[in-house]
Amino acid sequence: MKTCVNFKSDLFKPFLPEQSQVNPGRYGAELAYWLSRKLFEKGIITSYPEYEDWGWFIEYTTEEGDEYWLCCGNVEGTEDEWHIFLDPQKKGFFSRQKANIENAHSLILALRTILNKHNQISGIEWYKENEY
Numbered sequence: 001m002k003t004c005v006n007f008k009s010d011l012f013k014p015f016l017p018e019q020s021q022v023n024p025g026r027y028g029a030e031l032a033y034w035l036s037r038k039l040f041e042k043g044i045i046t047s048y049p050e051y052e053d054w055g056w057f058i059e060y061t062t063e064e065g066d067e068y069w070l071c072c073g074n075v076e077g078t079e080d081e082w083h084i085f086l087d088p089q090k091k092g093f094f095s096r097q098k099a100n101i102e103n104a105h106s107l108i109l110a111l112r113t114i115l116n117k118h119n120q121i122s123g124i125e126w127y128k129e130n131e132y
Contacts, residue, residue, distance in 0.1 A: 002128050003128065004084070004131075009121045013030070027055075028072045032049035032058055035111075039111070042110045042113070042114065054073060057070060057087070060107050066100065069086075070085075088101055
């Protein structure tokens with residue numbers, strides 16, 4: 001399943017100054033909050049966005065307990081090109097086994113629908129994690 005996507009949009013340009021960002025040149029808060037709301041409108045419940053030094057993520061947990069991060073941020077050096085990818089999390093604190101990607105099908109399907117239907121999003125390219 002293709003779980004990574006790149007696209008272009010001016011919708012998520014940072015509005016706060018550079019010193020307010022997670023790291024210089026690292027954006028995505030606006031995208032993460034927008035995405036969380038749009039997924040909620042489709043019946044997909046996520047966490048509020050959280051940040052790492054590389055960008056932002058929202059957590060999604062299935063009824064079976066599988067946990068995923070939907071990670072997002074700008075393509076390096078841009079303010080209008082974006083990257084979203086699915087990061088399956090480990091099952092349990094000491095486990096090496098990650099959640100099965102196939103169990104996130106409804107999340108990825110909702111993400112596809114949201115991106116495809118928005119007229120201010122273009123250049124959508126989906127791929128598998130190892131193809132990036």
